[in-house]
Amino acid sequence: MLTITFGQxxxxxxxxxxxxxxxxxxxxxxxxxxxxxxxxxxxQPVAEQVVAPAPVMEAPKAPGAAGGVxxxxxxxxxxxxxxxxxxxxxQKPINELRFISIKxxxx
Amino acid sequence: MNITDILLKLWQDSGFAAxxxxxxxxxxxxxxLLYLAIVKKFEPLLLCxxxxxxxxxxxxxxxxYHPELWDAFMHHEIGYGEILTSGGLLDFFYIGVKTSIxxxxxxxxxxxxxxxxxxxxxxKSLLLGAAAQLGVxxxxxxxxxxxxxxxQAASIGIIGGADGPTAIFLTSKLAPELLGAxxxxxxxxxxxxxxxxxxxxxxxxxxxxxxxxxxQSRNVSKTEKIIFPIVVTLFVALLLPDTAPLIGCLMLxxxxxxxxxxxxxxxxxxxxLMNIITILxxxxxxxxxxxxxxxxxxxxxxxxxxxxxxxxxxxxxLLGGVIMCKLTKGKVNPLIGSAGVSAVPMAARVSxxxxxxxxxxxxxxxxxxxxxxxxxxxxxxxxxxxxxxFG
Numbered sequence: 001m002l003t004i005t006f007g008q009x010x011x012x013x014x015x016x017x018x019x020x021x022x023x024x025x026x027x028x029x030x031x032x033x034x035x036x037x038x039x040x041x042x043x044q045p046v047a048e049q050v051v052a053p054a055p056v057m058e059a060p061k062a063p064g065a066a067g068g069v070x071x072x073x074x075x076x077x078x079x080x081x082x083x084x085x086x087x088x089x090x091q092k093p094i095n096e097l098r099f100i101s102i103k104x105x106x107x
Numbered sequence: 108m109n110i111t112d113i114l115l116k117l118w119q120d121s122g123f124a125a126x127x128x129x130x131x132x133x134x135x136x137x138x139x140l141l142y143l144a145i146v147k148k149f150e151p152l153l154l155c156x157x158x159x160x161x162x163x164x165x166x167x168x169x170x171x172y173h174p175e176l177w178d179a180f181m182h183h184e185i186g187y188g189e190i191l192t193s194g195g196l197l198d199f200f201y202i203g204v205k206t207s208i209x210x211x212x213x214x215x216x217x218x219x220x221x222x223x224x225x226x227x228x229x230x231k232s233l234l235l236g237a238a239a240q241l242g243v244x245x246x247x248x249x250x251x252x253x254x255x256x257x258x259q260a261a262s263i264g265i266i267g268g269a270d271g272p273t274a275i276f277l278t279s280k281l282a283p284e285l286l287g288a289x290x291x292x293x294x295x296x297x298x299x300x301x302x303x304x305x306x307x308x309x310x311x312x313x314x315x316x317x318x319x320x321x322x323q324s325r326n327v328s329k330t331e332k333i334i335f336p337i338v339v340t341l342f343v344a345l346l347l348p349d350t351a352p353l354i355g356c357l358m359l360x361x362x363x364x365x366x367x368x369x370x371x372x373x374x375x376x377x378x379x380l381m382n383i384i385t386i387l388x389x390x391x392x393x394x395x396x397x398x399x400x401x402x403x404x405x406x407x408x409x410x411x412x413x414x415x416x417x418x419x420x421x422x423x424x425l426l427g428g429v430i431m432c433k434l435t436k437g438k439v440n441p442l443i444g445s446a447g448v449s450a451v452p453m454a455a456r457v458s459x460x461x462x463x464x465x466x467x468x469x470x471x472x473x474x475x476x477x478x479x480x481x482x483x484x485x486x487x488x489x490x491x492x493x494x495x496x497f498g
Contacts, residue, residue, distance in 0.1 A: 002257035002497060009251035009260065013244035016492045023346050023488050024237040024481065030338055031230035038331050075323065104468060 070101035125167035129398030136396070137162035140291070149298035153271065153389045157291060160393020164197055172197035172394040177205075181283065200391035204279050204286070209388040210272035211356040216381030217272070217483070218360025219373045221451065223335050225476040228324035232443070234427060236481025239447025241423025242267025243489045246416030253408050258282050261493035263409055266293045267416030268486030269300070270449040275392060276353060277490045281497055287396035288406040292413035300453045301460075303414070304421050304445050308461050311425040312441045316432055317465035319440040321474045329365070336362040343488060349498065350491030357483065420448045424478065446475035449482040 004012070071079050079102045087094040118124055140158035144151040164172035172195055179185045190198055203209045226232050247264030255263060258281040265274045266289060274293040278286045296303065308317070336358035344351040363373040428444025442462050446454040455475035462471040 001259075004251060004257040004260075006248070006251055009248050009257070012257075012496055013248050016247075016489060016496075017240065017244050019347075019492050020240050020485050020488050021234075021237045023343060024233040024485060026346075027339065027342055027484070028230045028233040030342060031227060031233070031335070034331060034334060034338065035227060035230065035325075035327075038328050039325075042328070077323075 069099045072101065072103040074102050074104050120168065122167040122169060127167070127398075129402055130165050130167050132402060133165035133396060133398045134162055136401075137165065137393075143295070143298075150294045152385055153294050154298070156386055156389025157294065157393035157396075160197065160390035161287070161396040162393075163390070164394035164397055169195075171195040172201070172397065174395075174397050174400065177201070177283065180205075197391060197394040200387050201394060203384075203387055204275060204391050205283070207276050207279065207352055209384050209391070210276035210279075211352050212380060212384045213272040213388060214353050215356040215360040216376045216384070217451070218336070218357040218362075219364045219376035220381075221357075221361055221364075221480055221483070222476070223332060223361065223480055224327045225324065225473050226480050227327045227331055227335060229474070229477045231431065231439075232447075232477030233481045233484070234431065235424055235444045235447040235478035236483075236485040237447075238427025238444065239420050239424030239478065239482050240268060240485045240489050242416035242418065242420030242448070243486070245419040246412045247493075249412050249415060250408075253412070255405070255408075256282075258497045259285055259405075261497050262289055263412050264416060265289075265486070265490055265493065266296070266409075266413040267420040268449055268482070268489055269293070269297055269417060269420060269454070270483060270486040271297065272388075273353060273449075273486050273490045275388070277494060280494060283395070284400050285405070285409065286392060287401050288409045289413075290392040291396070292410050296413055296417045297450045297453065300417075300448075300450055301457050303417055304454070304457050305461055307418060307421050308425060308442055308445055308457075311422060312429060314465055316429070316437075316441050317462060318469065319432065319437055320466065320469050321438065321440050321443075321471065324474070324477075329367070332365040333362065336365070339484065343484065343491075347488055347491035347495060349494040350487050353487045353490065354484070357487070417448070421445045424448055424482075440469070440471055440474065443471055443475040443478050447478040447482040447485070449479070449486050451479050451483060452476065454482070455479040 069079060069083075074082075082102060083094060083097070083099055086099075087097055090097070137158045140154055140161065143149045144154035144158055163169070173193070176185065176190055176194055176198060180187075180190060187202065190202065243264045244267075245264075246267050247260045250260035250263040251257070262274075262278040262282040262285055265277045268274065271290065271293050275286065275290055278289045282289075340355055340358040343354045360373070360376050363369045363376060424444035424447035425441055426444070427447065428439065428441030431439045431444070432441045440462060442458045446458045448454050455472055455478075458475035459470065459472040462469040
């Protein structure tokens, strides 16, 4: 059993807190660098696509699709999630529902 | 031998005759904990086992758990062989705690259930996970001030990490006599996070700050998620080798989940293994709550220091969030800072709920998961530091 004074405890506490910051800051740097490497890798094929753009073709509509949905201040991902939730709650297949627009209501 | 002698002997051998006040109080405490687990649903998966372990080890004459054997073990007078020959069922279970097998296997399951994607998409979250360890060291200081030894103070401080397996891992190595009280305090406060954190979230942030909507983070590739556990293991275990068992198991579980080629193993870790170890860990931790060591003033001090540690860790994370909010000119919602206190995913959920109270269209859950999992790594580093100093 190690009995320590308050002064020693203060020193240990300061050093311990600093060690956590030191360790996690280093880990953050490593993670940022790792992320940058992967972002660069992802961007390269995009650049190639710019050189030879593929002919723009309108994607065929899914069977039963009821046209587009107008989004106001809503990310497409969020809109997709909302439509899926509504379909699930209504117990109806999504292609039997028609969404005209989705708008974010701000206070 | 007549019938009276037989009845007398039966009475003398029974637990009723051997019952003392301490046993009675501990059995009552066990029942209260069971009530909290079953009726109030405070971390029932763990508290149920802890409470029942407490009841079992305090049954007089049942000889399921022998604290005197473990005292002798601590003083190197006996080894595991003696415990296996003279111990009871709960002594055998407790070997898994003493050897740190259970906390490490729990960490493996936690790793298999954790998605480090939010952390990878926003690595600055790691700073919030570090800031939220403030309570660990503040409670450590407080415990020293209240007369605990260095080892005991370190074990009490780690309650502020809000991470049950880490608290059990460290306490079983440094101050096993406090294990029952520390485990109960840690798990009870974790269950109370939705009550403990919100007042301090409101106190340390403005309504405008709480209403900040954070932008969607970038998508993280599968390769990044596979590389991350390997990098963290190498990096953290090299920095603090004492954290290797915890971080190693956490990241092994995560690697198994992310590779996609070990789905069966990952599934076992997340479900069957996790459930089995939860039963053994909770019952054996509960068994350490014997009247002779639990019914002391130190338990009350631990309970007070534990709640202070939780509050200060929450405040540390929130202050880190406020600083980050100011530095990024309002792009970070400071509420995600409080999620830095591990307690995955409860603390992140609380951040989300409080964010939605300030702005109903605010979804902070994924943003808060970053600091939340960073807190797990942070508390493991804190435990490693304390173990290297006092171990």
